[in-house]
Every structure is written in structure tokens, then in C-alpha cells.
Amino acid sequence: MTESFSSVPPLEPLEGAPRISVVICAFTEKRWDDVHAAVASVRAQEFAPEEILLVIDHNPALYERLKASLPDVVVVENREERGLSGGKNTGVAVAQGDVVAFLDDDAVAAPGWLRAFSRHYANPYVAGVGGMTLPMWPGSTPSSELVAEPVPASTGTRPRWFPEEFDWTVGCTYRGLEAGPVRNLMGGNASFRREMFPVAGGFSSGIGRGIHRRPFGCEETEFCIRLRQRSPESELLLDDEAIIWHRVPTERARFSYFRSRCYAEGLSKALVTRSVGTQDGLASERAHALRTLPRGALRGLGDSCRGDLAGLGRASAITVGLAWTAWGYAVGRYAARRSTGAAPSAAARPNGEEPAQ
Template identity: 25%
Template sequence: MMYLHDKTQPIAVTVAIPTYQRSQYLLDALQSVIGNNFPFKFEVIILDNGCDLNLQKSVEDIAQTTSVPIRYIPVKELGLHNGRNLGAIVAKGEIVVYIDDDVIVPSEWLESLCQPFNNPKVGGVGGKILPKWEAVPPDWLKVLDPSYFSLLDLGDSDRDMTFPETPYGCNMAYRRELILSLGGFNPDGIGGTWIEWQRGDGETGFAYKVYNEGYRIVYSARAWLYHRIPAQRQTHEFAYRRTIKGAVSNAYFYCRQVQLSRSRLCLQAVKYILKMSLSSVKQLFKSLQSVEKRLPQELDTIYYAISALYILRAIVDPNIRYWIAKPDYWPKQVIPEEFSGLIC
């Protein structure tokens, strides 16, 4: 097995960037990545869920200006993790680094993120994620957990993470062999509807599998980047949507952990219903208070309600049960011949 200090590896690292209808953000992110000072050869793969021909042309134009290999790959199955899984399949690097299309990285970011992999016991790395507010955030926003905006700050020193601590998808890296052998990422975003029933646990679920294999996951404070947060994400509607998505993903995770045991699901559904009822009463008493005091209670009520509803559906709906029980979610897209046969 080769690690980053082995310079015989033609491409040591693949930076995979899924994108969907945010071409300018993507191009800004790409420019910041190829501007990195990295002592090993790396490539960048753009995984476009929008199949945007104009974006493809822009990426190809940038590729002509840099020595960093850049590939544009259209992703025909909608979903963030369909892109991430496809990126792992076609990656040439031993380490696959994932960022979102709305980040900006500093020049030493990639080296800092990959350095912990020199230890063979490290299976994954998550970097610090700082906000780049594109509008002045309203005062009530401070009541939301930083995870609503995929912000991660565990301090200024590198350290091991422990579950439920996991890297966030806009700044993480894993060994490619682990992604392939552990079945890739379970999808956590497939469309734009309010409730996405066919949703998974994404990077949280994958990190859990890595921990279970006995690998370490390291938090790297030095591998920081900026996550752009536009005005449209600073709204109550965004907070409601984020809460719903989180509830579905966490309920999905629980269903898989108990292997869809109906008795355990029934018990968990009752617990969520009781919590929802109690939260609803608290919400009623806070209904006339300020938004800073009212909103967290509203979000708790929504979270428990959606969690209960998802688990009840997992008890009775065969389509949901089939979805949850799938061993993996590899994309059905035809893979180029040179990358065939790489899924373990």
C-alpha cells in the first residue's frame, strides 16, 4: 500500500467536487483548489448533477491554464452522494478529498488535510469549516447549531474524532479503498422536496462504518476552509427544511442500526411521539416570546414529528423498508471502461 510519502504514485490525491446549478460558486472553488501548494501530484474531478454544457466549457478552459489534471463528469442520477460515490469510483488518487461547490480553500489546505494519512491507522480526516457570510446574519441566527450551515470548529489543535463526531462533507477526505470496500455513501440528498423519504445518512453513516472498521478519523484544524452562506440560507424556511432533512437522516440511521426490527421501531416511534407532544406544549407557552426563544422549540417539535413519521413509515411501507435495507447505493450510471470493476 502506498502513502503520501511514496512519490512513485502518479496521482496521490483526488479532489472531488459535486455541483448542481451553481456554476460561479463551482468555478471559484475550483480556482482556489488548483492554487494550492501541494508537494504531490493531485487531480480534480467536477461531478456535475446539472449536466451544464456551459459549465463544462468553463471547466475545460480552466484546465488549459493549469498543470493540475481536471476532469468534468456529468452525473445523471440526481443526488449529492451519487456524485460522491461516482467520484470515488473514477478517482485515480489513493486519497479522495471531498468539498462542496460553495467553498473557498487557502493555499495550504490540501497538504494539511492529507498529512494525517501518513499514519496507516487513519482512515479519514475532517477539516475545520468557517463561515463566509454573504449577507449580515440576523440576530436570531445565533440560536441555530453551527451544523445547520455545515460549520465545524473543534478547536485550534488537531485531534482524533469520536462518534458521533464526524467530518462534514464540504471538507473531508477518506482512503479510496475504504470508500469502495465499505459500500460508499448512503445518499442524504436527492431532490428539492420538503420531505425526501428516500434519503440516507450521508457522511455521518459512512464515518460510522469507518469507525467500526477500527480506523481513526482525525480533525485537522489547519485544514480550514470557508463555506459560503448566502442570504437565502439565513431564513426560517431554511432552518425548517434543514431540521426536516436532519430528522429523516437520523431516523434512517436508527432504522439501519436496529435492522428494521418492528418491535424496536415501534418503541422508538412512541418515544418520539411523546417527545413531540411535550415539545408542542412548551412551544405553546413560548409562542408569544421572541423568535430567539421560540424558534428552537419549534425546530424540536418538527424534528420529533418527522422522526416519528419516518419510523412509522419504515414499519408499514415496503418501499421505505426496501430503501433502508439496501446494502449500498452505487450509481447506476454506466462507468467508463477504464474504471470498471473497481467496486469491491
């Protein structure tokens, strides 16, 4: 008889290492297998988590189903406003660990993920550590198989036109982002000292997924900038050995989504700069736009000249992505100026659209 995951004793954390609580936020039954694969990957960590917290975003039926399906996981309902920020804040409030790590509900973590995070917290100035998020494109190992073996045998096929410089549009680490000190971490693969949340004030409910129809983001960007502004001595690090794989559904591998996500990112950045200021809010983006993207466009043109015609598509996608992001930012800034005194979330909510994840 095969032992279940819940009956297998986890490996003990290294002596003196922080206790890490892992928070996974879920909102839809459509990701049932994804959520179970994510949980399985945390159970399989070389460095045992203090606990696994699964926060359900205003979906009572899903809450009851997952609570019954995952009896060894702490399943709670989002106690704040609908959306990813509220779910993360709820997870932080419940967490018991010294460090709180976040994993997307449609991702799986490599076995050494938490161990890579833990080794940096011996430095008292390290407030947060993030990792490398690799895409699982359409055709990758299905989540139903990842429940039993949470390391993908196949990561699918990247669309040939899709530039690596824009992998952030599908929630993944992009070309140009290097290991070491960074301004902000990517929210689906990040960890923070629990004591830093009262300092920074938590994730803003006016920014990010779950409150707009468009694919907004940047709640973790705004949080990280605010953390550094309030605790200037703190450091945020990117460790390229803290690896997760993030699923990219077919609809997000299409150019229409790519363009929409770029526009929404511009709107999100307008909200971020309104909160934390333009200098901090756009510092990394300026460097990416002025250095990494031109190099990427030239690389694509060079590839096309060497016979890879898809290189022209990648160069074109970089140009369109940058233009649509800039357009979204301009629209967001204009909307913010017109909505004097309004909440940031209202500044870029298009024509009364209903919240959505």
C-alpha cells in the same frame, strides 16, 4: 501578461505524503462563479492535489460549459443515480489518488487545507480526516472575486438570532464539535483513503441531497458509521486547521429554512438509524442534545439578561430546532415502520415529491 492558473506549476507534495484527488460535485448553472472559486482554491493549495475532479449531476449543458471553461480539470458526468451520493461515488470511481477529498461546489478552501489533511495519513489507522467549515453569510466576498483570490476578505453578517450550535443547518461546523476523533465527518470538507470505499460500500443513494425536495442530508454520516462498523480499528479525525469557507445564500439564512432543515435532518436521521442502527446512528446527536444545546439555550438567556436581546432569539431557535428535528425523526421512524420492505429513500419521501438538489 499575467499567467493563467493552468500554466502555473503547482508545489510538489511532501515526500512520502499521500496523493490526494479532490472531488467537487456540481449540479446547477446558478453556482457558476462558486464552482470556479472552489476550483481556484484547490489550485492555490500549498500541497498540490493529484488531480481536481468535477462531477456534474445529470446536467449535460453544464457539463459541456464547464469542460470548456476548465480544460485543466477532469470534468465527468455523474454515472449513478441523481444526487450528491451518486456524484461522490462517481468521483471516487474516477479518482487516481491514494486519498479522495471532497469540497462543496459553493465553498473555498484555505491554502493549507490539503496539507492539514495529508499529515494524518502517516498513521495507517486513520481512514479519514475532516476539517473546519466556516460560514460565509450574506454580504460576504462574492465568488466572482474569490476566483482571483480564494480567501474571503469578508464573511458577511450572521443573523443575530442564529445559534452557533445549529451551524450544521447551513453545512458548517457547529459549536460543540471539537478537533480530534469523531464519529463522522461533514461531507463538504472531508477526505478518506481511497481503499476504504470498497470496505464501506460507497455513499448510499437513498440518503442525502438530490433525491428529495426537502433539504435532506446525512449521506456522509451513514457512510462514516458504516465504515467504522466494517473496520472497527479505523479512526476518523477532525483537524481544525483544515479550513474551508462555505457560502450561505440569503434564503438559507432565514428562519423558515432553519426550521425546514431541522425537520429534514430528523427525517434523514431516521433513514440513517434504519441503515446502521439506533445506537451508532444517534450517539453523537444524544450528546449534542443533552449537553451542548441546553448550555446554548442558557447562554442565550444569559446574553438577553445582559442586554443582548437577540440572545432570547438564539435560545428560542435552539428550542425550536431541537423540537423540529425530533419531530422529523419521529415522522421518519413512523413512515419506515409503515413501509415494510420499501427502499429507505421511499420511507420519508413526502407524497411523491420529485427529486431536487
